[in-house]
Amino acid sequence: MDSSSSSSAAGLGAVDPQLQHFIEVETQKQRFQQLVHQMTELCWEKCMDKPGPKLDSRAEACFVNCVERFIDTSQFILNRLEQTQKSKPVFSESLSD
Amino acid sequence: MAELGEADEVELQRLVAAExxxxxxxxxxxxxxxxxxxxxxxxxxxxxxxxxxxxLSSCVDHFIDTTLAITSRFAQIVQKGGQ
Incomplete structure (x- = not known):
């Protein structure tokens, strides 16, 4: 997106590969943490009514289900949208404007 | 950076568009x-x-229908206003 930043860094080839690797690893970690945060936010709402003195098995099972169903849901919506994009290309056009 | 050839530039543009x-x-x-x-x-x-x-299916479908309906309604209004 930002062409000025890459061209000012004396060309892409000059980037230290070690640095590049480090950044990739850190970005991966960051993404993972973001995902954990997002899941906590979503599933806390769904599974925690009144926090008791310990995490009971019902809430624990709910958390497991919540994360798994979140993944299922996202997969489901992805497939659904892929279908829609084929049948209603107008929609994706109207969003890109 | 080195100058890109015309073919490279077209290829790059295609790549960016795809991304x-x-x-x-x-x-x-x-x-x-x-x-x-x-x-x-x-x-x-x-x-x-x-x-x-x-x-979930209904949710996605109805959202899309709603978006399309609102978009066309706006387009109508804009067209009327332009005349």
Missing amino acids: QQKVQFTAQVHHFMELCWDKCVETPGNRLDSRTENC
């Missing part, structure tokens, strides 16, 4: 997740049941 398409698609999935998760998933069970699946 932008992917980004946009991912953003759409995220958006729908936010909307439809709250509407359709009450207490997460041990599998995605058919009721939830139906709800």
Whole structure:
């Protein structure tokens, strides 16, 4: 997106590969943490009514289900949208404007 | 950076356009997740049941229909206003 930043860094080839690797690893970690945060936010709402003195098995099972169903849901919506994009290309056009 | 040939430039543009398409698609999935998760998933069970699946389908479809309806309504208004 930002062409000025890459061209000012004396060309892409000059980037230290070690640095590049480090950044990739850190970005991966960051993404993972973001995902954990997002899941906590979503599933806390769904599974925690009144926090008791310990995490009971019902809430624990709910958390497991919540994360798994979140993944299922996202997969489901992805497939659904892929279908829609084929049948209603107008929609994706109207969003890109 | 070295000058790009015309063919390279076309190829690069195609690549960027394809990546932008992917980004946009991912953003759409995220958006729908936010909307439809709250509407359709009450207490997460041990599998995605058919009721939830139906709800998700309706959620996505109706959102798209609504967007299209609103878009065309706006277009109508703009057309009328322009005359």
